[in-house]
Amino acid sequence: MVALANAKLMVEQVNFFYGDNQALFDISMTIPDRQVTALIGPSGCGKSTFLRMFNRMNDIIPGTHHTGRISMDELDLYDPKTDVVKLRRDVGMVFQKSNPFPKSIYDNITYGPGIHGQKNKSTLDQIVEHSLRGAALWDEVKDRLYDSAMELSGGQQQRLCIARALAVEPKVILMDEPASALDPKSTARIEELIGELREKYTIIIVTHNMQQASRVSDHTAFFFEGELIEYGETSQIFTTPEKHRTEDYITGRFG
Amino acid sequence: MNTWRDKAIYTILVGAASTSILIVLLIFFFLGKEALPFVKEPGFSDLLQTRWIPVSFNREVFGLLPLISGSILITLLATILMIPFGVLGAIYIAEIATTTEKRFLKPFIEILAGIPSVVIGFFGLVVLSPIIKNLFGLSTGLSAITGALLLALMAIPTVITVSEDAIQSVPLSYKEASLALGANRLQTIFRIIVPAALPGIIAAVMLGMGRVIGETMAVLMVTGNAAKLTLNPFSSVRTMTATIAAEMGEVAFGSTHYQALFWVGIFLLIMTFLLNLIAQQVLRKYQMR
Numbered sequence: 001m002v003a004l005a006n007a008k009l010m011v012e013q014v015n016f017f018y019g020d021n022q023a024l025f026d027i028s029m030t031i032p033d034r035q036v037t038a039l040i041g042p043s044g045c046g047k048s049t050f051l052r053m054f055n056r057m058n059d060i061i062p063g064t065h066h067t068g069r070i071s072m073d074e075l076d077l078y079d080p081k082t083d084v085v086k087l088r089r090d091v092g093m094v095f096q097k098s099n100p101f102p103k104s105i106y107d108n109i110t111y112g113p114g115i116h117g118q119k120n121k122s123t124l125d126q127i128v129e130h131s132l133r134g135a136a137l138w139d140e141v142k143d144r145l146y147d148s149a150m151e152l153s154g155g156q157q158q159r160l161c162i163a164r165a166l167a168v169e170p171k172v173i174l175m176d177e178p179a180s181a182l183d184p185k186s187t188a189r190i191e192e193l194i195g196e197l198r199e200k201y202t203i204i205i206v207t208h209n210m211q212q213a214s215r216v217s218d219h220t221a222f223f224f225e226g227e228l229i230e231y232g233e234t235s236q237i238f239t240t241p242e243k244h245r246t247e248d249y250i251t252g253r254f255g
Numbered sequence: 256m257n258t259w260r261d262k263a264i265y266t267i268l269v270g271a272a273s274t275s276i277l278i279v280l281l282i283f284f285f286l287g288k289e290a291l292p293f294v295k296e297p298g299f300s301d302l303l304q305t306r307w308i309p310v311s312f313n314r315e316v317f318g319l320l321p322l323i324s325g326s327i328l329i330t331l332l333a334t335i336l337m338i339p340f341g342v343l344g345a346i347y348i349a350e351i352a353t354t355t356e357k358r359f360l361k362p363f364i365e366i367l368a369g370i371p372s373v374v375i376g377f378f379g380l381v382v383l384s385p386i387i388k389n390l391f392g393l394s395t396g397l398s399a400i401t402g403a404l405l406l407a408l409m410a411i412p413t414v415i416t417v418s419e420d421a422i423q424s425v426p427l428s429y430k431e432a433s434l435a436l437g438a439n440r441l442q443t444i445f446r447i448i449v450p451a452a453l454p455g456i457i458a459a460v461m462l463g464m465g466r467v468i469g470e471t472m473a474v475l476m477v478t479g480n481a482a483k484l485t486l487n488p489f490s491s492v493r494t495m496t497a498t499i500a501a502e503m504g505e506v507a508f509g510s511t512h513y514q515a516l517f518w519v520g521i522f523l524l525i526m527t528f529l530l531n532l533i534a535q536q537v538l539r540k541y542q543m544r
């Protein structure tokens with residue numbers, strides 16, 4: 001199992017329901033600080049639902065509820081006193097389909113800092129450069145920061161979304177299949193970027209792509225039909241899985 | 256094999272699609288044909304006078320300016336009134352209202368859209384105009400502001416419905432991205448969703464203006480119909496549409512007055528055309544691809 005010494009996020013006996021439909025069953029796991037944790041499993045296994053619990057994105061879906069506890073550095077994420085706005089600043093998210101706002105590149109990056117009260121132009125300029133560099137996009141767009149973000153290629157748009165998430169200085173970054181809609185070259189860029197980001201951020205990534213999970217992650221959790229089947233170091237999960245279903249899935253027998 | 260059938264279907268489709276063009280051209284043609292003699296006698300410059308006195312023992316005057324100013328004044332006032340109600344209403348229905356509230360609100364908006372304009376005119380004449388009269392201490396409640404209020408009322412359902420569609424069609428992913436960055440609901444609505452829906456919202460307002468400028472019956476009933484060149488919202492005014500509707504039935508066929516009324520129609524057409532043109536320009540400017 002994963003060592004508890006550097007735990008960032010603690011999940012304790014979490015169940016999740018869409019109306020009467022239970023999507024997650026009694027999940028408990030510990031997510032280590034400044035490492036990459038991959039969530040894998042077949043479609044509909046609950047891995048994306050689980051990911052969206054960490055920044056409470058499921059709150060916006062009507063008719064959902066959960067039991068159990070998730071905490072980040074001792075902060076109970078679902079405590080009524082917890083400030084969701086503050087939580088989502090600390091836990092950024094990159095979505096499956098790149099979703100830049102129909103604004104300029106510059107305005108996409110400064111949107112987050114702006115709503116949190118940053119108005120100083122030179123600070124914002126610094127944030128833009130810093131975030132774009134962090135997302136390995138600066139050199140490609142530095143001469144056209146005021147052009148529409150919609151004119152970027154798919155891979156660039158996704159890195160812009162990562163830069164936008166970095167701009168609010170999160171501690172955790174959630175990635176929901178961030179490369180599934182991209183070509184191999186752009187995918188390689190994103191994977192390389194994840195490798196760089198893990199130095200500073202705790203990353204949880206949902207992926208369909210087994211090779212990707214094995215390349216980018218330190219730990220891997222295998223979900224099946226809403227249950228956490230197996231969780232351990234990525235090298236162990238992919239070489240000597242303990243459960244039959246894990247082995248069947250990663251060797252491609254189903255899913 | 257079926258070439259003759261393909262051709263026949265093609266011809267029918269082309270014909271159906273071109274019918275609207277043909278009708279527009281025909282309307283232009285007949286408007287022009289009926290209006291044209293006026294240019295020779297008494298002359299086009301007569302239309303640019305500041306008074307409209309179509310029936311007189313001394314000298315008839317066919318100045319369109321008071322009618323144009325009346326239409327513009329009422330359209331602008333109605334637009335100012337309908338934007339906050341229409342757009343904010345649409346934002347509420349699309350983004351904030353619960354399902355139950357929506358189920359309650361939407362039928363009422365549809366009913367409002369379906370009320371015949373003459374009934375709304377009645378309401379304006381009997382209920383609204385005395386209120387306006389007392390509220391502002393006017394000598395008569397039949398004024399531009401009364402007409403504008405009624406027209407705004409009639410245009411609001413259009414503005415709400417079209418704006419709401421525009422807001423609903425903003426991708427959910429924008430909303431999610433904004434919320435995931437720690438924006439609250441209102442920040443997400445006003446900084447992301449409304450700007451993204453802006454072209455549609457502008458189109459909605461323009462459609463509403465189109466309805467206002469062409470509306471006849473309600474304004475005929477409540478604006479007092481005094482052809483005055485004024486921009487005072489509390490004055491009685493006469494719009495272009497009301498003029499045509501009120502006078503066309505009594506005018507002698509082919510007379511100068513008759514021709515002048517066709518000129519009113521032409522100017523009305525030009526105004527709606529310009530409105531559409533501006534709407535398209537605005538749309539193009541705000542649409543960020």
